[in-house]
Amino acid sequence: MPRRVKTGIPGMDEILHGGIPERNVVLLSGGPGTGKTIFSQQFLWNGLQMDEPGIYVALEEHPVQVRQNMAQFGWDVKKYEEEGLFAMIDAFTAGIGKSKEYEKYIVHDLTDLREFIDVLRQAIKDIKAKRVVIDSVTTLYINKPAMARSIILQLKRVLAGTGCTSIFVSQISVGERGFGGPGVEHGVDGIIRLDLDEIDGELKRSLIVWKMRGTSHSLRRHPFDITDKGIIVYPNKVLKRGKVLELGGEGNGY
Ligand SMILES: Nc1ncnc2c1ncn2[C@@H]1O[C@H](COP(=O)(O)OP(=O)(O)O)[C@@H](O)[C@H]1O
Numbered sequence: 374m375p376r377r378v379k380t381g382i383p384g385m386d387e388i389l390h391g392g393i394p395e396r397n398v399v400l401l402s403g404g405p406g407t408g409k410t411i412f413s414q415q416f417l418w419n420g421l422q423m424d425e426p427g428i429y430v431a432l433e434e435h436p437v438q439v440r441q442n443m444a445q446f447g448w449d450v451k452k453y454e455e456e457g458l459f460a461m462i463d464a465f466t467a468g469i470g471k472s473k474e475y476e477k478y479i480v481h482d483l484t485d486l487r488e489f490i491d492v493l494r495q496a497i498k499d500i501k502a503k504r505v506v507i508d509s510v511t512t513l514y515i516n517k518p519a520m521a522r523s524i525i526l527q528l529k530r531v532l533a534g535t536g537c538t539s540i541f542v543s544q545i546s547v548g549e550r551g552f553g554g555p556g557v558e559h560g561v562d563g564i565i566r567l568d569l570d571e572i573d574g575e576l577k578r579s580l581i582v583w584k585m586r587g588t589s590h591s592l593r594r595h596p597f598d599i600t601d602k603g604i605i606v607y608p609n610k611v612l613k614r615g616k617v618l619e620l621g622g623e624g625n626g627y
Pocket residue numbers: 403404405406407408409410411412599600601602
């Protein structure tokens with residue numbers, strides 16, 4: 374049995390029957406506003422509380438904005454960055470502007486996967502990372518969908534060698550089925566899908582673990598909330614035809 378990496382997200386490790394198997398690359402897929410970024414940041418923050426150094430690769434938002442957003446949930450990573458336990462990789466600004474004065478890790482050219490991988494490798498080595506988040510991988514192949522599979526496999530190869538457990542954020546459109554395309558979906562070890570559905574004039578959040586190599590897991594769609602302390606998942610509840618149902622019996626959620 375592989376060792377488990379605890380997400381530390383309330384309810385989530387129950388759904389995963391203990392956590393994410395170590396070294397897995399997990400695709401975290403969902404439409405806009407479904408909670409992908411918050412989920413992945415919470416995963417990294419909880420890792421820091423368990424002495425597991427982590428890396429956040431920012432492709433969607435300015436690193437300064439990322440740190441600010443995290444601090445709003447009480448996840449202030451600055452201290453950990455100074456101690457060499459957390460690293461932010463700036464793959465957003467391309468080193469243009471002030472960021473080159475204070476960001477330690479910058480990817481200048483996103484069309485050059487080699488540079489991206491070199492910077493990632495260096496950061497993993499420097500802080501002895503155990504957790505890696507790439508938010509989002511979609512950005513890496515948005516203009517060259519035919520390259521998606523190859524890019525995912527190259528990244529996976531690099532990460533597999535380091536012993537890190539990783540979350541690849543995958544952006545899909547509102548109402549889109551699947552998780553981000555066949556090349557991506559088949560390349561990863563796990564898939565978690567976050568959803569936001571309008572039901573009777575109200576948006577409801579839910580998630581489902583579609584695949585997770587190395588473990589059994591709940592096959593149900595579980596509701597979750599986003600609060601000012603982050604995500605809370607309800608392993609004892611299931612979303613069925615738009616209704617939240619309480620699970621009876623032992624109430625263990627799986
Ligand atoms: N403090 C908060 N309390 C409740 N919900 C929040 C809070 N902060 C953000 N959210 C919700 O989280 C959403 C953004 O989540 P995010 O992880 O950035 O989505 P994604 O990365 O999937 O686009 C917002 O649209 C909002 O609905």
